[in-house]
Amino acid sequence: MEEAVVPAAHVHAPPEGFIRKHVFSLDHKVIGKQYYGLGLVAVFIGMGLSWLMRFHLVWPTTKVPGLELLSSTGAPGGVITPEYYLSLLTMHGTLMVFFVLTNAPFAGFGNYFLPIQIGAEDMAFPRFNMMSFWITFCAFIVLILAFFIPDGPPISGWTAYAPLSAVGKDAGPGLAWGQSLWAMSIAIFCVGQLFGSLNFIATTLDLRAKGMTFMRMPICTWAWFITSAIGLLAFAVLLPACLLLLLDRMAGTSFFIPAGLVISDRLQNHAGGSPLLWQHLFWFFGHPEVYIAILPAIGIVSHVLITNMRKPMLSAKVLIYSMMSIGFLSWMVWGHHMFVSGMNPTSSLLFSFPTLTITIPATIITLIWLGSLYGANMQINAASLFALGFVSMFVSGGVSGFFLAQPSIDIYLHATYFVVGHFHMVMGVAAIFGIFSGTYFWFPKMSGRMMNETLGKLHFWITFIGTYCIFMPFHYLGLVGNVRRYSSFVDDFMAPLMPVHKFISIAAFVTGAAQFIFLYNLIHSRFRGKQASENPWNATSLEWSIPSPPPWDNFGGKHPVIYHDPYQYGVKGSKGDFVMQDSPEQV
Amino acid sequence: MAVHGYGAALMEASPFAIPSRKLTMWLFIISDAVTFGALLFGYGYLRTASPDWPAPFKFNPSILNVMIMTFVLVTSSLTMLGAVDSAKAGDKAKAGRFLWSTILLGVIFAGLHIREWFGLIDEGVRLFQNPWGSPLFGATFFSITGLHLLHVVSGVVAIAVVARKFARGSLTAGHVEATGLYWHFVDLVWMFVVPLIYLLNLSR
Numbered sequence: 001m002e003e004a005v006v007p008a009a010h011v012h013a014p015p016e017g018f019i020r021k022h023v024f025s026l027d028h029k030v031i032g033k034q035y036y037g038l039g040l041v042a043v044f045i046g047m048g049l050s051w052l053m054r055f056h057l058v059w060p061t062t063k064v065p066g067l068e069l070l071s072s073t074g075a076p077g078g079v080i081t082p083e084y085y086l087s088l089l090t091m092h093g094t095l096m097v098f099f100v101l102t103n104a105p106f107a108g109f110g111n112y113f114l115p116i117q118i119g120a121e122d123m124a125f126p127r128f129n130m131m132s133f134w135i136t137f138c139a140f141i142v143l144i145l146a147f148f149i150p151d152g153p154p155i156s157g158w159t160a161y162a163p164l165s166a167v168g169k170d171a172g173p174g175l176a177w178g179q180s181l182w183a184m185s186i187a188i189f190c191v192g193q194l195f196g197s198l199n200f201i202a203t204t205l206d207l208r209a210k211g212m213t214f215m216r217m218p219i220c221t222w223a224w225f226i227t228s229a230i231g232l233l234a235f236a237v238l239l240p241a242c243l244l245l246l247l248d249r250m251a252g253t254s255f256f257i258p259a260g261l262v263i264s265d266r267l268q269n270h271a272g273g274s275p276l277l278w279q280h281l282f283w284f285f286g287h288p289e290v291y292i293a294i295l296p297a298i299g300i301v302s303h304v305l306i307t308n309m310r311k312p313m314l315s316a317k318v319l320i321y322s323m324m325s326i327g328f329l330s331w332m333v334w335g336h337h338m339f340v341s342g343m344n345p346t347s348s349l350l351f352s353f354p355t356l357t358i359t360i361p362a363t364i365i366t367l368i369w370l371g372s373l374y375g376a377n378m379q380i381n382a383a384s385l386f387a388l389g390f391v392s393m394f395v396s397g398g399v400s401g402f403f404l405a406q407p408s409i410d411i412y413l414h415a416t417y418f419v420v421g422h423f424h425m426v427m428g429v430a431a432i433f434g435i436f437s438g439t440y441f442w443f444p445k446m447s448g449r450m451m452n453e454t455l456g457k458l459h460f461w462i463t464f465i466g467t468y469c470i471f472m473p474f475h476y477l478g479l480v481g482n483v484r485r486y487s488s489f490v491d492d493f494m495a496p497l498m499p500v501h502k503f504i505s506i507a508a509f510v511t512g513a514a515q516f517i518f519l520y521n522l523i524h525s526r527f528r529g530k531q532a533s534e535n536p537w538n539a540t541s542l543e544w545s546i547p548s549p550p551p552w553d554n555f556g557g558k559h560p561v562i563y564h565d566p567y568q569y570g571v572k573g574s575k576g577d578f579v580m581q582d583s584p585e586q587v
Numbered sequence: 588m589a590v591h592g593y594g595a596a597l598m599e600a601s602p603f604a605i606p607s608r609k610l611t612m613w614l615f616i617i618s619d620a621v622t623f624g625a626l627l628f629g630y631g632y633l634r635t636a637s638p639d640w641p642a643p644f645k646f647n648p649s650i651l652n653v654m655i656m657t658f659v660l661v662t663s664s665l666t667m668l669g670a671v672d673s674a675k676a677g678d679k680a681k682a683g684r685f686l687w688s689t690i691l692l693g694v695i696f697a698g699l700h701i702r703e704w705f706g707l708i709d710e711g712v713r714l715f716q717n718p719w720g721s722p723l724f725g726a727t728f729f730s731i732t733g734l735h736l737l738h739v740v741s742g743v744v745a746i747a748v749v750a751r752k753f754a755r756g757s758l759t760a761g762h763v764e765a766t767g768l769y770w771h772f773v774d775l776v777w778m779f780v781v782p783l784i785y786l787l788n789l790s791r
Contacts, residue, residue, distance in 0.1 A: 202610050237625045240734075271721070
């Protein structure tokens with residue numbers, strides 16, 4: 001029976017022993033939690049780094065007690081050097097983009113809920129799945145190692161622009177072994193994500209339960225599916241780019257290094273390469289990566305919003321098609337990151353047009369949310385608050401994108417805090433809000449216990465207001481010409497802006513501290529939370545038809561049959577205002 | 588077909604009516620094609636940007652050698668096709684013979700390739716320099732053909748494993764077919780490498 005769809009999934013027996021259950025587990029739910037946990041560790045490290053940066057920007061000569069233990073050269077006596085500021089910046093960006101925004105909403109929640117939402121017992125290739133997590137874990141360890149080597153992490157930013165990243169130790173601290181570790185880590189990470197994406201696509205196409213047609217998949221399943229298609233192609237480009245970078249660094253090639261380059265008064269023994277090639281390859285991955293981060297969040301937020309609106313979305317179909325067109329257009333816009341790179345201005349114009357086009361599906365999605373919210377009987381809880389917060393961030397951060405999409409304006413704004421504010425709001429914090437929303441929403445299913453709503457709402461309000469206090473002023477700073485990546489502004493023409501920086505830093509400390517409320521809530525609820533019922537939110541999708549937490553084979557040997565679209569809310573059913581997807585009731 | 592097999596769970600027939608393993612191989616091929624695409628794009632970019640790009644390949648021996656290598660690789664695709672057909676028909680012995688001839692041809696290809704590499708290294712071509720012009724000639728040549736050679740070698744190893752396990756009955760015709768897809772892809776990539784890396788750099 002070779003031709004039958006026989007996934008390896010049904011082969012693996014209930015896991016026994018600690019290692020098989022919790023460490024090298026084949027269970028997609030455990031792997032999902034591992035990804036989420038890795039993201040959680042990375043996000044707190046990344047946040048710590050941003051605290052150090054904000055501290056240094058405002059009090060550049062004040063010592064941070066204990067920091068000299070982490071790096072005696074980077075922070076002699078606890079005072080961060082300008083170079084070490086750049087190291088922190090690089091590690092902050094790399095950790096956040098790769099290990100948080102990719103890991104948690106896509107690999108984490110996707111692994112846990114995609115198979116359940118389509119009615120499968122596991123992923124199509126559980127062993128592959130386990131492997132992709134552990135590869136990602138190795139990538140994380142290799143990256144973190146950069147903190148503990150003598151010359152510290154690289155100073156070239158998360159984009160690792162060549163030739164700075166390619167020439168080696170002459171270019172500055174962290175660019176010897178630190179940068180090599182960075183490139184290795186990202187190459188390993190790409191392999192893990194490629195395997196993960198293959199698995200997601202195969203699972204979605206092949207393991208849907210009877211009756212689970214494509215248009216009956218929940219919106220978040222769609223989002224993970226589209227994201228995995230993007231990931232499959234995007235990481236396949238970053239992988240060879242990192243390999244070429246490693247060749248430049250270790251084998252003496254000059255892919256990204258031009259002739260006659262003098263760095264630190266030394267003529268580099270390279271010729272013929274092009275730094276712009278790195279930018280092309282990197283951003284061909286980098287722009288789709290933005291959507292790898294944001295599409296799962298869009299999916300999660302739509303899922304949470306519909307459940308709490310108690311009525312169907314205006315058009316889930318149009319929303320899904322819009323996500324698809326965002327995924328498609330994401331391949332044509334990488335050049336808008338390179339308007340100031342010296343690329344031909346005609347290309348800038350060509351990249352500007354699809355960039356502006358991408359705002360159309362993004363606007364459609366937003367309008368669908370807003371139109372659906374109109375007249376909805378919204379239930380306010382931590383999950384739905386974060387979902388609404390996401391919509392707010394997505395709009396506020398997205399609007400500045402209109403400005404940056406135009407080369408003539410971008411040339412002025414590109415190297416300023418305006419861009420930093422833009423992507424932190426629309427990609428960074430918005431996706432984080434999606435993760436929070438998903439956490440408050442799915443925690444009862446994942447752990448069998450409810451999270452504390454009061455703490456959740458407190459966490460939301462501090463984070464929501466705090467985020468605006470941090471990132472809105474970034475836009476003003478950028479407009480008045482505050483350049484990015486400088487480690488201090490005290491003796492500078494930007495000194496008059498210091499009060500704004502102080503305000504931002506204090507807001508960052510408060511908002512960051514509020515995240516410990518979330519951490520406390522997460523850990524406390526895991527052990528002491530109220531017992532959760534099977535379906536605490538009265539939701540309709542398949543994950544809510546099984547016990548909390550689900551048994552190892554998800555459906556306990558039963559095989560769900562799907563009768564309905566995912567969001568049958570506001571109907572007069574026997575159980576209330578909703579009908580489950582696997583309920584044979586007529587609607 | 589696709590509707591049985593997962594216990595009593597009736598899966599909807601897969602949209603392309605192919606099993607997960609084969610689907611995944613196709614997906615892998617797509618992503619690997621993008622990887623090669625990125626490298627070839629980089630090669631084209633650097634080649635166009637370099638005024639001193641060399642054209643060192645003479646018809647004899649370089650192009651002739653490449654012709655033979657191409658012939659060997661295409662023939663190995665043909666034997667792979669035979670292996671998949673006989674495996675599907677259940678003729679294990681014949682499939683085994685075809686698989687081992689594919690391996691033999693793959694090894695010949697790799698041998699010829701490595702011989703060519705050593706010839707070029709003797710002439711002074713390195714990853715970071717060469718006697719004729721832009722140092723990126725050696726860098727792009729070795730990295731692109733090297734990645735392809737890596738694919739050939741891993742393909743040979745994979746086919747050997749599949750051949751043994753298929754003979755013993757622990758792998759099925761489906762595995763042979765998926766391996767075949769991979770092998771044809773390696774062949775297809777070579778069809779892009781030959782004109783771009785070799786014929787474009789033909790000395791005049």
